[in-house]
Amino acid sequence: MPIFNPFKNPFMMFFPKKMLGIDIGTASVKIVELSRWGGGKTLENYGEINSPALYKESFRNMERGSYLLPDYFVARAIRAILDEARIKTKEVIFSIPDFSTFCTSFELPPMSEKEIPNAVQYTAPQYIPLPISETALDWKIIGGEPGDKRTPIKIFLVAVPRRIIEEYQSVARMAGLELYALEAEALSIARSLVKDSKKTICLLDIGVQSTTINIIEKGSLKKSYSFNFSSGQLTNAVASAMGVGYTEAEEIKSKEGLLSKNEGISRNLYLLVDPILSEVKNIVLDYYQREGKEIEEIYLSGGTAHLPGLKAYFGEVFKKDIDVPNCFSDLLYPPILEDTLEKMGPSFSVAVGAALGGLQT
Numbered sequence: 001m002p003i004f005n006p007f008k009n010p011f012m013m014f015f016p017k018k019m020l021g022i023d024i025g026t027a028s029v030k031i032v033e034l035s036r037w038g039g040g041k042t043l044e045n046y047g048e049i050n051s052p053a054l055y056k057e058s059f060r061n062m063e064r065g066s067y068l069l070p071d072y073f074v075a076r077a078i079r080a081i082l083d084e085a086r087i088k089t090k091e092v093i094f095s096i097p098d099f100s101t102f103c104t105s106f107e108l109p110p111m112s113e114k115e116i117p118n119a120v121q122y123t124a125p126q127y128i129p130l131p132i133s134e135t136a137l138d139w140k141i142i143g144g145e146p147g148d149k150r151t152p153i154k155i156f157l158v159a160v161p162r163r164i165i166e167e168y169q170s171v172a173r174m175a176g177l178e179l180y181a182l183e184a185e186a187l188s189i190a191r192s193l194v195k196d197s198k199k200t201i202c203l204l205d206i207g208v209q210s211t212t213i214n215i216i217e218k219g220s221l222k223k224s225y226s227f228n229f230s231s232g233q234l235t236n237a238v239a240s241a242m243g244v245g246y247t248e249a250e251e252i253k254s255k256e257g258l259l260s261k262n263e264g265i266s267r268n269l270y271l272l273v274d275p276i277l278s279e280v281k282n283i284v285l286d287y288y289q290r291e292g293k294e295i296e297e298i299y300l301s302g303g304t305a306h307l308p309g310l311k312a313y314f315g316e317v318f319k320k321d322i323d324v325p326n327c328f329s330d331l332l333y334p335p336i337l338e339d340t341l342e343k344m345g346p347s348f349s350v351a352v353g354a355a356l357g358g359l360q361t
Ligand SMILES: Nc1ncnc2c1ncn2[C@@H]1O[C@H](COP(=O)(O)OP(=O)(O)OP(=O)(O)O)[C@@H](O)[C@H]1O
Pocket: 024, 025, 026, 027, 028, 097, 206, 207, 208, 209, 210, 231, 232, 235, 250, 253, 254, 255, 257, 301, 302, 303, 304, 305, 306, 307, 308, 346, 347
């Protein structure tokens, strides 16, 4: 099971019918409740609560690699969403943000399946900049054939400081939930957005505090990089071009974006967006050089995926298909929600992916 489950969960053997996925983002806490019936999944419920002072006091903060606010505050916010939406399900999977996790990939010499766990434990410290005794590891085989004497084994590794895991355990406890598992958000998002695709995809998740660039091949996450580029910077750029406050700048940004007729705004925004395009170019080129695989499609995600003009700009620069996939599209939900879910899709991809992980058999 591709789930980060650092503690022995006696219930792991039984597969629940309903699951919550919770993404404690900077701008908001997002919760989805999914259920399973036969082969399909239903969106039972969802909810979101925004960070109160509009990002001045965010739910989590990169400097500490953790939350800025005390655990009980986050737990209360979660409780408020659950009560308001009348959600009764207790089993939860939390996604852990990119800046609290460390993702890497490496190769092991050819070996049998049984030898791999020990080899990973032994090799991992060379690749992660965290003290190994205080770190929990999760990994997946992403290439090679265990048991075949000629092919090396490729491993995708996620490392999380134990302190972070304890924080999530404590938030779950305080919110009256049962922590089923934790998962790095890059893995959650890959699950919710890349469905049965045989293609090699570059997936960008632009958040308020940081951006991840992920490479997914045949549905499995191969690389994940984290950058400081953030949508908060875009808002600040609009604020300074117009001499307005953050809230007003948010509105202008979302309405006009790169297409703004105000040259000051569009110039400032392009100046910020261009470096991230260069990063994507470098990563795509690097992947081609190392793996011999061309990126066929680019996916945009995170609230900023809807920034006016962004999708077209990526298309122009990369001459590839650019998609803003909707994480709800494979779920069953009342048709009346169609438009709302289309708008919310990009910022709920992580929460949906986390919940889906708990319903896999
Ligand atoms: N139509 C839009 N145009 C541009 N930006 C938008 C639009 N809608 C939302 N956003 C931006 O998306 C951001 C919120 O995105 P998201 O919910 O993905 O962040 P987050 O998950 O809380 O952040 P992080 O992952 O960094 O913790 C806000 O900065 C908001 O301004």
